[in-house]
Amino acid sequence: MPTESLSFIFLNAVLANNFVLALFLGLCPFLGVSGKLDTALPMGLATMFVMLVSSVCAFAINQILVTFDIEFLRLIAYIAVIASAVQLVEMTLKKFTPALFRSLGIFLPLITTNCAILGLALFQTFKEYDFLQSLVYAIGAGTGFILAILLMAGLREKLELSTLPSLSQGAAISLMLGGLLSLSFMGFAGLGGG
Template identity: 55%
Template sequence: MELFLIFISAAVVNNFVLAYFLGICPFIGVSGKLSSAFSMGMAVTFVMTLTAIVTWLIYHLLLVPDLVFLQYVSFILVIASLVQFVEMFIKKVSAPLYRTLGIFLPLITTNCAILGLALFAVMRDYGFLDSVVFGLGAGAGFTLAITIMAGVREELELADVPQAFKGVPITLVVAGLLALAFMGFAGLI
């Protein structure tokens, strides 16, 4: 039950994108097309879950108690190598997907959602299983948000948007409305 709560909390109630503002760059950059948005969400979920596992192991087996000050440096290194690994994997398995994700794959390294996840897990003192579920939930939440966003933006293509609002501004306004909608989940837990 506890694990289920962690999952729901990370996925919808405290959605990483819409409540914590983590992972805004890909959220705005890759949400133009529904299919690539969904793939991006999947890639992020995958990296998030792996990150949750690996950073928990590193933090609790290596860094505690003497080397805690190395936390940020070691986390970011682990994430960078994980992303590299995922990139090689996708390149091998699906070339079209690799091309669609383009520049944003290496950018997962600097996706604050990933590092944020690792930091939150440490801050909240999650156990191993909690961390893994937290990673899965946060990834699902990110996928949900970016997919909805892409769906809305595909419709927006045909809408008559005021000149000054074209591009980034209208995207941000849509994100604002989405954030309002997601607030409706606040009473869930």
């Protein structure tokens, strides 16, 4: 809806419709890189940057595709832009922070297949956001992703100091934590207006 205020769009993307904890998009890096705060924050920032670049490019691409009446190329164009943005992030991290590049491992190139990035581009297109609304939506979605991954990383670091039953160690406790975080964010559902 083009009549939504910018603050509503931002808060909706961060809390009520958080891409990870409410829409369940981008779970691969959320679960894979959230073991330590040292890697969670850079992954969140990298994802937010890719979301921002993808949002701007998706807006421009959509305008071109609509002008020439070739909207059927939307998905493939968005995927190409996302892959290019991820390559830019990957090359930058490899050049300036090789240790961080190595610690993120396979999860950095997996931003390309992160469904939250593609979902952002498609959602903003179908909601018919203008350029400024698209930017705010991307920043809100990125902020929500960072919030989710930092919450998960903080909880997982605290759990390392705890004694857990062997049955609930590893992936089991990570999935339980993700579910509890998701339930807590579902409390914000009323803010989204449906």
